[in-house]
Amino acid sequence: MMPVRRDVHPHLPPERICNWHERGQHVTHFINALSIFFPAGERFFMDSVRNYRDRVxxxxxxxxxxxxxxxxxxxxxxxxxxxxxxxxAGLPAAQLDHAVAKLLNLLRRILPESWQLAHTIALEHYTAMLAGGMLSDPRHMGVSEPGYRQVWTWHALEETEHKAVAYDVWNTVMKPGPYRYLLRAFTMLTTTVTFWALVFVFHVRLVLADKTCRNKLRGFGSVMTFLWGSPGVLRKMIPEWFDYFRPGFHPWDADNRAELARILPLIEEIEETAIRAGASTKAPSLRSAA
Ligand SMILES: [Fe+2]
Ligand SMILES: [Fe+2]
Structure with a gap:
């Protein structure tokens, strides 16, 4: 499986940012909370793999x-x-992104590079589990606003495509044995607690800050159903989470490469949607958008 860089720019209608998911604003903000982790998180992933690039x-x-x-x-x-x-839209995304960046910079400073890579492979397993679940069950996205559905589907497909890369680097650069296994398993446990605690806090912060969001408390029921009932995003992840603790685990043991056939049609769909909306299919430069 050879991941390739694709310059994709889905069109996201700004007026739908607080309510793009078919299940309403609370589920929308749960997934928006995940988005907040990506800029700082993915920089951390790239850096922790780059640290070992020369040894591959x-x-x-x-x-x-x-x-x-x-x-x-x-x-x-x-x-x-x-x-x-x-x-x-008046929500504290920059502030929360700053908190993630601060935490990850602290990890960069205090953890050995092998521990940083251990965090990356644990979180890459999380993205692979979330992505795999989403791709296998159309109810995860349902008939949500097309641009948002497309950005998440594109991200899920590429997370699937590269799900074993950091792990293969890990297996290449770490000496086999009990230390490698214990570090990997221990990091999955600590990452699980920290990551979901932060997702919960971020989700609540987004819901509370969204002035258009009614029934703030009751709406969390829809998120519980989404995660644990039907489609049961987290419930269905449990066996794959445990699988990570198998000594011989490899990300491609869960072989869902057939999903990758969807990439090219999706990119065409993304371009069509952007053109229909009169938007550019090229991303604005981040500096000019600032
Ligand atoms: Fe990613
Ligand atoms: Fe990734």
């Missing part, structure tokens, strides 16, 4: 690393633009 000699894995970095850079760019729509 296999030409195929070197090419995959280049594709991985290229894809994460495009995701970062699009999620910066996505999150800016949240700020423009």
């Amino acid at each position: 000699t296999d030409p195929e894995l070197r090419q995959a690393v280049a594709g991985f970095i290229g894809q994460e850079a495009m995701h970062t760019r699009e999620h910066i633009l996505y999150n800016r729509l949240l700020d423009d």
Whole structure:
């Protein structure tokens, strides 16, 4: 599986940023909360793989690393633009992004590079689980606003395409044995607690800050149904989460490569949607959008 960088720029109607998901504003903001993690998070992933780039000699894995970095850079760019729509709507996305960046900069300073890579492979497994679930069940996105559905589907497809790259780097540069296994397993446990605690806080912050969001408390029921009932985004992730603790685990043990056939038709659909909306299919430069 060879990931390639694709310069994709989905069109996101700004007026729908607080209510683009078919299940309403609370589910919208749950997924918006995930978006806030990507710019700082994906920079951290790229850096922690770059730290070991020189130690990868296999030409195929070197090419995959280049594709991985290229894809994460495009995701970062699009999620910066996505999150800016949240700020423009009066929500504290920049402030929350700053908190994520601060936390990850602290990890860069205090953790050895191997521990940073361990965090990356744990979080890449999270993105792969979320992406795989979303691609396998159309109810995750339903008939949501097309641009938002497209940006998340594109991201999910590329997360699937490169899901083993950081892991293969890990297996290449870390000496096999109990330390490698224990570090990987321990980091998955700590990451699980920290990541979901932050997602919860960010989600609540977005809902509280959204003046158009009614039934603030009751709406969380729709998120619980989405995550644990039907379609059950988190409920369905549980077996794959446990699978990570298998000593011989590899991301492609869950073989969903057939989904990748959707990439090219999706890119065409993204371009058609943007053209129909009279928008550019090229991303505005981040500096000029600032
Ligand atoms: Fe990504
Ligand atoms: Fe990724």
